Amino acid sequence: MEESFVVSITGQIESCEFSRHDELYCKYCFMFGSDWVVTSGLEEGISQVSRKTNDERSLVIWNLPLDISLKSTNPYGWPRLVVCVYGLDAFGNDVVRGYGMCHVPLRLGSHFRRLPMFVPVSASQLQKFTAWLTGRRPEYIDPRILGLGEGRETTRVSSEGYTNVSFNVMRKNMSQLGYQVGPSTEARTVVPMERITSMGVLNGEMANMSLH
Amino acid sequence: MAEVHIIGQIIGGRSFPSKSIFCRWGIWAGSGWKLIEGLKEGQTQVDSPVLDDISFWCHPIDVHFAVKSLQGWPKLHLQVYHLDEFGRIEIFGYGFIHIPSSPGVHEISCLTWRPAAASLLQKLRRFFLGGGPYLRNPDLVLSSAERYRLRTESMGEVYVELGVILRNFQTFGVEV
Numbered sequence: 001m002e003e004s005f006v007v008s009i010t011g012q013i014e015s016c017e018f019s020r021h022d023e024l025y026c027k028y029c030f031m032f033g034s035d036w037v038v039t040s041g042l043e044e045g046i047s048q049v050s051r052k053t054n055d056e057r058s059l060v061i062w063n064l065p066l067d068i069s070l071k072s073t074n075p076y077g078w079p080r081l082v083v084c085v086y087g088l089d090a091f092g093n094d095v096v097r098g099y100g101m102c103h104v105p106l107r108l109g110s111h112f113r114r115l116p117m118f119v120p121v122s123a124s125q126l127q128k129f130t131a132w133l134t135g136r137r138p139e140y141i142d143p144r145i146l147g148l149g150e151g152r153e154t155t156r157v158s159s160e161g162y163t164n165v166s167f168n169v170m171r172k173n174m175s176q177l178g179y180q181v182g183p184s185t186e187a188r189t190v191v192p193m194e195r196i197t198s199m200g201v202l203n204g205e206m207a208n209m210s211l212h
Numbered sequence: 213m214a215e216v217h218i219i220g221q222i223i224g225g226r227s228f229p230s231k232s233i234f235c236r237w238g239i240w241a242g243s244g245w246k247l248i249e250g251l252k253e254g255q256t257q258v259d260s261p262v263l264d265d266i267s268f269w270c271h272p273i274d275v276h277f278a279v280k281s282l283q284g285w286p287k288l289h290l291q292v293y294h295l296d297e298f299g300r301i302e303i304f305g306y307g308f309i310h311i312p313s314s315p316g317v318h319e320i321s322c323l324t325w326r327p328a329a330a331s332l333l334q335k336l337r338r339f340f341l342g343g344g345p346y347l348r349n350p351d352l353v354l355s356s357a358e359r360y361r362l363r364t365e366s367m368g369e370v371y372v373e374l375g376v377i378l379r380n381f382q383t384f385g386v387e388v
Contacts, residue, residue: 019263033249056266075217075377076249076276101270103219106375116224116268117383118259153234153255156295159268160261176310180315184388187314197324 005173006039007079008069009104011166013047015059016085016117018161021097024060024087026163027048030104031147032067033077049088066167067119075179079104083163085117089135096139100125100163101146106181111167118157214381215248216277218286218311221312224268225292227368228304233267234258234346235370236291238268239275239311240354241372242284258295266371282386286311289353291369296342303327303346306353307365313388317375328365351376 013028029044047062070079085098098117105111121137122128131137145151176182218239223232236251256269270339294340305324312318327345329335338344352358381388 074276075219076274078217078219078274078375080272081387101272103221103272103375105317106219106377116264116266116270118257118261118268118270146270147272149251149254149274152257152271156258156260158260158262159266160263177228178380178383180381180388181375183316187388 003177004070004071004073005171005177005179006071007104008170008172009066009079010168011066013062013064013066013083015061015063016098016161016163017059018085018117019058020160021087022052022060023049024085024097025087026062026064026083026085027143028064028081028083029078029144030081031144032070032079033072033074035074036070036072036077036079037070039069039114043068061149066165077203078106081165082143082146083115083117083165084143085161085163091135093135095137098159098161098163099140099146101144101158102165105167105169108169108171108182110170112167113167115163115165116159117161117163118159121156121158123156148205159170214279214286214384214386216245216279216286216311216377217377218273218275218277218374218377220273220317220372222269222273222290223371223373224266224270225305225368225370226266228267228292229367230294230296231265231267232258232260233292233294233304235269235271236293237271237273237288238281239273239286239288241277241286242281244279244281245283245286246278248276248278248375262330264305285313287354288313288322288372288374289350290324290372291350291353292324292367292370294342298352300342302342302344303342305370306347306350307370308353309372311374312376315378315388317373317377320372320374322370322372324367324370325364326367328363 026047047064079105083100087097089095100115100117235256256271257268289308293301307322307324
């Protein structure tokens, strides 16, 4: 297997922000293509149930570690992280509060991601009513659908919060195999200032970008 | 043969007249480009955000091309639609971006437009009933040849994050 490269990911699911919900826990799983193999670490995990902070941040802090190494011969199926946040409703049932998804960053180094979290909503008024009556909200049978490019086109969702995730990414052997993952020194990308500020909410990483 | 991987996400859209929107997307590439793996078109979920003014789609893109010629560098074209409470869809915007040529991660905002209602009557219809003119042939979005005939209105923007990985371009003497 000399022909393979390694991507090593460390990081943590730091916290989440849901204005309407409390006492939450999360499940995460990594998804990747068929050429990818886990060499060490866990590809799934569940956090503790955590209560909100009492200050204006009102964060639910998990501090849940992510640590996985994968190897592959092909960047297709680049690993992605799927996060599902659950909470308890008034009757003690587990109810999903949000799903989120992001790719593991392609760039080397430390990254911070703020994943938008969304829940599926009922398609019709009747379903809405039965959901309210039985306390069973719509949810994905298999949240892995989030990491796939198809099968989501019929779903209606409502985004209600964010999950904060940090990543550290290391790679091995990619350039030896002829892959160029970062820009060459000569190429230059100029992004207008206002674009960056309008997208700043999406990507905490961009705050660290230097502007000239 | 050189290879190109495009890995990223259609993050979401904002500044559209309504927040309940979804997006149909597709990647077009020239004849020298062969799709090896991955989906080159799709449709996102419909998001009606309660928190922010961005409708999030978080739709993954992961495609793998084998490249014979630099002509026909791939483009991502987007069509944003509004889904209303009666289950009808209405066009909210067309747009395209070229896939960035330099390897690395790119955060891109794609600005969109749609055909404008030509007459006052059409304007009123669009205001009260929805609907209105749309492109019969969406390929027009990708070409500059026949745009001059259109009268359009400016719509919101779509945020896209694309990572580009190139392989063996240097062996063929291509500088990017």
